[in-house]
Amino acid sequence: MKLTIVLLALVGCVVTYSVPTPQVTIANKEFLQRQKFLFEIVYRVEDPLMFEEWIKIGQNLVVDKAQYTEFDYYMEKFWESYKLGVLLPKEEFFGALVKTHHTQAWGLFNFFYYAKDWETFAQNVAWARIHVNEGMFVYALTLAVIHKPEFKGLILPMIYEIFPQYFFNSKFIYEAEKFDYDVYSKLIQYEKEYKDILYHDVSQYSDNYYFQTRDWKTWQWYKMMGLGEHWYVEDKFFLRENVAEFNKDSKWLDIVQGIKKFYMPVDYTRDIAFFNDETKLSYFTEDLGWNAYWYYLNMDYAFFLDGNKFGLNKDRRGEYWIYTVQQILARYYQERLANGYGEIPEFFWYKQIEYGYDPQLIYYNGVGYSYRKNYFEYETYGNFEMLNQIQNFFSRLYNVLETGYYKTVDGTVIDLHNAASINYIGNYMQGNADTFDRYFFNYWYLLAHMYFADVDYYDFEVFPNVLLNFETMARDPFFYTFYKKFTDVFYQFKYYLKPYAQKDLYYEGITIKDVQVEKLVTYFDLVDFDVTNLLNDKITFVDGEFVWDKTLLARQARLNHKPFNFEFTIESNKVQKGVVRVFLGPKFDEFGRVIPLQYNRENFVQIDSFVYPFVAGKNVIKRSSKDFERTAEDRMTYTELYNYVLLASEGKYDFPLDISEPHSAFPDRLVLPKGSEQGYPMQFYFFVSPYAEEYEQYSNFDFTYSAGIGSGTRFVDSKPFGYPFDRPIEEYSFFVPNGYFKDVKVYYYDTFAKYFEGKYEHFGTFDYSIVH
Template identity: 80%
Template sequence: MKLCLVLLALVGCVCAFSVPTQKVKIADKDFLEKQKFLFEMVYRVEDPLMFEEWIKMGQKLIVDKAQYKEFDFYMEKFWESYKLGALLPKGEFFGSLVKTHHKQAYGLFNFFYYANDWETFVHNVAWARIHVNEGMFVYALTLAVIHKPEFEGLILPQIYEIFPQYFFNSKFVYEAEKFDYEVFSKLIMYEKEYKDILYKDVSEFSDNFYFYTKDWKTWQWYKMMGLDQEWYVEDKYFLRENLETFNKDPKYVDIMKGLKKFYMPVDYTRDIDFFNAESKLSYFTEDLGWNAYWYYLNMDYAFFLNGKEFGLDKDRRGEWWIYNVQQILARYYQERLANGYGDIPEFFWYKQIEYGYDPQLIYYNGVGYSYRKNYYDYQTYGNFEMFNQIQNFFSRVYKVLETGFYKTADGVVIDLRKPEAIKFIGNYLQGNVDTYDKYFFNYFYMLSHMYFADVDFYDFEVFPNVFLNFETMMRDPFFYTFYKKFTDVFYQFKYYLKPYTQKDLVYEGIKIKDVSVSKLVTYYDIVDFDVTTLLNDKMTFVDGEFVWDKALLARQARLNHKPFDFEFTIDSDKVQKGVVRVFLGPKFDEYGRVIPLVYNSKNFVQIDSFVYPFVAGTNTIKRSSKEFSWTAEDRTTYTELYKYVMLATEGKYDFPLDISEPHSAFPDRLVLPKGWESGMPMQFYFFVSPYTADYEQFSNFDYTYSSGVGSGTRYVDSKPFGYPFDRQIDEYTFFVPNGYFKDVKIFFVDTFAKYFEKKYAQFGTFDYSYFEF
């Protein structure tokens, strides 16, 4: 079984080869008790805590300073706020980027993080689960589980399983929350009657029905199959790309016996209407894995955590964060090209935002998320003081870059013409506490998001807005427009660095003769997401233990690709180690014009990197997309994990500790853009550089179940992220024998087409042969 454990590398350059084979640890009784506690703490978190054991533990917050490694200012303020009744109330919207909310969440996190022992931690977590705002509680707990050294190997369910409301439209959430098993059981007694009517009605339309639906909303597969977006029950397996891994495991089959599974189709916000042309991309911008990736990146490198204390400065946090922003925008641009769109729209301070966005989300307290109409003018509706401050931040950094150096308030001069100065630029743009001049630059990032969400400096109770939480902001097309301002600063800094010379790039003795690539095929597959926490049903306990006997599953279509392979033919004049980097980029713009490399370099996404020991002579290397070290397939669901833990607690299962499903890994299925049925022209770039062992990788953490965030030994070398595309391109010197471009095409297969051509024979039931093509 694979488990979604903590923090593996997020992009290919971080972990340049797969984790070495090593015997996987098995969880002991103490670990299992801790894991069970964490799973139960976040179950239906918006409802009152129902686990009697933990209710008793949560009667008071431990405020004895002797029980903590540190008792800081934020903890003092949090405790004072609670005594005064000034904490964010339960049921209110929590925004991690609302300044007033952030201060309280920081204090709660410290109560978790600085606890001396597990008992103190349990008391505090149980108390917070009962007394503290639900969103704040999950935010602080997630940070603690990720960063507390003693908790290596412990996990929480994915954020979209704890709070499905952040990821699925309100239409679905309402249906899930009012689902009643007793009523449903009665309805299925009349299933035959309803189906007879359904068949009769559909037959009247004949082929015209399918033609009309095809031209209307072709992505609504459930209409093609006659499911009509209602709950249905089947004694089948959970759908996912790696389902055979689970279905062939006898233990898995055993624990799933007796579990009642209920499915409901769900689409993205386009389900209701095309708000504007950008709605066409909702399958990508609202993808659960895409949004969860950004969420966990910002939890791993939270802007307010001190770099020295948490070791984040050793991981080049600022450079890593801004590089991720650049890669996200590059990947988004590739998806735009696949749909016939061009450049990401620019953000101008004094112009309207052409594309509005209606998230169609509802917070768990019943309040809908605010939306932005088309042609929205922030200058008219926003806070002018905040608006001017944000502008001044950008103006100031541009002036600093033009000057070439910066003198901090305490007189330190920083040379911004050196490549290593990227850490200062990255820290500034993230607005983190390691920024080089806190007087001018600290909390700029938070201020920006508050402004675009229409939240004032000291607002406390605010309307839900996607820009106030990391897990929701990438749904909005404006995210990419605004974050383009961040990468503009990034590119401006790079502009002043000299391009690499041929001597810098060439790897003497290495020549890439050829790279063959198997056919690249994308399609929409269908997956089941676990939304059992939305279940509105009584909880059953037997001998004090919770009986998890029902599962609600959101069945959704999403982008995926068939596995593909590389075969490298590389000549080496001697035995030596090298780092192989693989990039994917566009070939043409939206008008079919070749994009010059000097402009196109920012559009390449690094999809893999690995170390290879070359032998003298010709080396043939085979590499599969399944081997990419920075990606993960579909994860074990919350329901399954809880059942595994309970089975292991009874001594009937060995619960493994491994990092095969890291929560912060990039979704494997989103490596390739959608492509075209006729084949979308793209290009790979392969580059081999010398392996320099600047340090011993994995030397100070156990790589079997931890990725070592904050260790400083996660990276394979000290090259800049994105190397060799990390500087301006001089085409006269860029082309070297150890670099190789390969033209390819990405073919999209319409897996829904077969339902348009003729009536589906099993109309009213899900087609489990859907994936067979």
């Protein structure tokens, strides 16, 4: 995790100020055994379980009610379904938003969650790994590990490491699954022959040589870097943005020593604008970190979990969920603008969807994902009953917003023109368990996704569709079009709130005099994603212990930015604490017109917030993008974590619980939109508000390894999310001394230009200097 460092200027001298970091917790032997179990139980999850130790304990599901803190209806139905042989079969597509699948997954989750002790939990997990559908198993297990209080610190591999099929195209998956270590030497020879043909002495050829080679594809510049379309073995380091930290760590070098690493280039997310214009943004919408962020948000605040029982209401779950949707759309809009596109297309119930989408994904059972052709009409499904339910939901919600109150079935009256009611709106939009009128609002969200995926109420075996799982839906441009209707409701609610008066925003005694911002530069770099779960190789055991001595890595280009720093100059008339918020937003629309602030407030993304103890006088604060709250750099891979656990279990190293960033953190590298080579104009907004809270942030959980879900102290304060952009703006009241706008430009540097231009000196060899 990050340590926030700021500098304090006091009477002409600079003093270093550090936010106290909790002492790192070291895993004990019991913890390591549990962590090893979790890593092994999801290894090659679509294959039969090969660990004899876990096969032995997984012969039976524990059905003794005395072994559970609660044995509810969904557990009864799950057990009954198993006995009748009507559970979702293994290898069938699992959709978390298919109603019939969801009901069974809920029961399985409860068998995990309500287990009284680790032994009962482990037996149920091992049983489910053997007997239950793979997708349902991972979904329920992920929820249990996140939410079971006694499992704090335990982690699973990232979802794209458990199921690479949800994140990489079918061409890559087929290549990876065909890879066979035993015949690898033959492949080397084939590649060598191909390379000898492809890579000649380029000095004899014109600059156009690069574009005349056989089998040339624009985005596969890897060939010029010594990589083709098959696996390569290397002894070099894993590629990621924070690689230097690992290469200097002797423990890490011991962990990866002896592990054979195989790399395959995969780069289908750039230069594929053949289906329609929207595919130009696929480098962003299909980014693994972006999709994993949405997935884990919906695991942390799963729609069917009771907010009181699981503590989610402490985090203002409804408000946080709908605000995050708004922030995701704002960030997506920024990326559209950087590519010359405008507003996110509107969704109309009875009109065609102009932009189709081909996900190029294949489920692990070999069935490809369905695609949507251009100019598609959803009403052609003919399921008008479900369509009417979804439409009626929006109509009724707009009506009650206009009326200003809502009366629930138990007679409770909710004032919907009250700022605090945003939590109700968020609950309604997510259709979660805390929705007051469950009869009408509950499950609408699930039904909406089923409708757009062409799944009927009681369908059980369904075709794979990206809109049925959280880890895949954000790939589809339609996701942003449909979810824009969610934010329309969000803004409609906000419309009825009075704008902040100047006295509401003014922080007496605080003046932001200046903020210096370093040059903002984005580029594409390379990263290695661990796809060892696709490994087509026998599992080796020595003395009963699994030997993980090979790893498969998908080497992919992705958007990143160079680290940048802020230097705040803030004057305070006394010693006091304040909360500093940092927002980034566009300045112009796609036509170069300035976007008025009252509209543009919807497009600002909050990228940082922190508490600072101001001294009387001049305060100079230096803060790096590396210090941003709630963002994460590249995480340790599945392979590394497993081998680290093994060495720690042998007593060779300590295993710190902060070894990996919390699963819910936003990718640091996606903070900035792509920008342009000339510099794309953007603007920062900095705002300082008083700090007067009843709780200390992170006061009841260790933020170095925990996301603090359900703690009530995840956030910097209890102000509305997005404050002060959370209400309509009257500009003459909005500008206060403690707020500060700063015009900036985001510059895009083309990392790969030298390959296309024939300026790469080491033609045919991989260029490790590309890692910044």
